[in-house]
Amino acid sequence: MQGEPTEPAASSGDMPLIKVSALRKGTVIDHLVAGTALKVLSILGIRFEGAVTIGLNLESGKVNRKDIIKIENREITPEEVSKIALVSPRATFSIIRDFNVVDKFKPALPPVIDNLIHCPNPSCVCNDSRVATRFKVERTDPLKVRCHYCERSLKKEEVELL
Ligand SMILES: [Zn+2]
Structure with a gap:
């Protein structure tokens, strides 16, 4: 695929496709347990310096649902990652710089x-x-x-x- 850096459109059944433009810089938190995105936002507080895109109850595989949060211009701190892992242990975090994923990880809860x-x-x-x-x-x-x-x-x- 050539051209503008966009992510694959998210579709939900017969609903129209929603296109979310890719992040230039920031954090994508994916595979949140469906229904936990708002809790995660409250963990992150309101210190946002860019757009925040939230997807709720998106299809994830054949049967599962997930939430996703994209935060522009903000990289997540290790403390925030630990808190989010408590709420949503299978979440994945992608750190984006210049449209590239420079780091991607799943949090591991400390003992x-x-x-x-x-x-x-x-x-x-x-x-x-x-x-x-x-x-x-x-x-x-x-x-x-x-x-x-x-x-x-x-x-x-x-x-x-x-
Ligand atoms: Zn106690």
């Missing part, structure tokens, strides 16, 4: 997560603001973590990010 997850146990020592929370990852997908201090175990849907 221990410091200061990202809130412990819902009110008597847990980590709810003292001087103590950073610490959770051990017991299972990645579906996510299961355990508080290092009070041993409270949390499933994916119970995880609340700080």
Whole structure:
């Protein structure tokens, strides 16, 4: 294919094709679990310096659905990647510069997560603001973590990010 750098059009059944122009510079977060894009946006905050394109519930293979986010002029930080991995463990990240993918990776959750997850146990020592929370990852997908201090175990849907 020659000419303008565009990505393959996304189609959804009989809906008209939607063309999304390629990013010159920024981050593409693909293969987000369908329904998690807005949560991911809230993780990223509103520090955007360019266009943000969001695709919700797009076809991904024959049966699956996914969300996708394209963020212009912003490269994602390792801390943001870890948070997004907690929400959507199979997400893929592509860093774009001059229309080229210069880095593409899937996040790997570390065995221990410091200061990202809130412990819902009110008597847990980590709810003292001087103590950073610490959770051990017991299972990645579906996510299961355990508080290092009070041993409270949390499933994916119970995880609340700080
Ligand atoms: Zn705890």
